[in-house]
Amino acid sequence: VLKPREPRLYRGVPDLQTYYKFVQEMSEYIDGYQIPPHKHAINISYFLADKAYECYLNTVAENHGTWTLRRVLVELFNYCFPVDFRQRMREKLARSSQGGRTVRDYVYELKGLFLMVGNLTEEAKVEKLWYGLKGHLQAELYRARLSPMVSTWNEV
Numbered sequence: 001v002l003k004p005r006e007p008r009l010y011r012g013v014p015d016l017q018t019y020y021k022f023v024q025e026m027s028e029y030i031d032g033y034q035i036p037p038h039k040h041a042i043n044i045s046y047f048l049a050d051k052a053y054e055c056y057l058n059t060v061a062e063n064h065g066t067w068t069l070r071r072v073l074v075e076l077f078n079y080c081f082p083v084d085f086r087q088r089m090r091e092k093l094a095r096s097s098q099g100g101r102t103v104r105d106y107v108y109e110l111k112g113l114f115l116m117v118g119n120l121t122e123e124a125k126v127e128k129l130w131y132g133l134k135g136h137l138q139a140e141l142y143r144a145r146l147s148p149m150v151s152t153w154n155e156v
Contacts, residue, residue: 004032012051012080016116019080022047023073030069041067048076055079089116097132106132126153 007025010018026044029035035043041064045056055076060067067075082088093113098106110129114120120128130138130148146155 004028007047009047009049010052010076011049012053012055012076014081014085016112019077020115026073027069037068038065040069041065041072044069044072051080052076086116086118089113093117093128096128098134098137103133103137122153123149126151126156129153129156 005025007022007029010022010026013019026047029047030040030043041056041060045053045061045064048056056072059075059079060072093110096106096109096113101109107129110125110132114125127148130141130151133141141151141156148156
């Protein structure tokens, strides 16, 4: 049976890719080793350093047995990222368009922003994708009998 590898240290750097990689690796580790919820926080602490470990010491350590994986990860985010980070991501999402990028690169950016902003309906995501694409691509989608109001993400 393959066991998950240990997560890389998270140092509290406010970088989304680094943070989400840590979240994914930590989640796999906790699930893979079937660590009980009352031991989630203490196990997470083994993979924290610098500002992230400071967060653990200041907010979690005293009552670590009551903290779930999700709660610790949310606390790490709130502690390590700027207070207005999500708002800045919403603003970036509102300004985002394909521009000179490939569709793949634009979709990649959108998916990251959707993840960060949260609470968007599937319809809102499709509309953002559609109206952010270059005009000639939108025209091709219409010619293919697709519509931003009824088409799914995968169809677009």
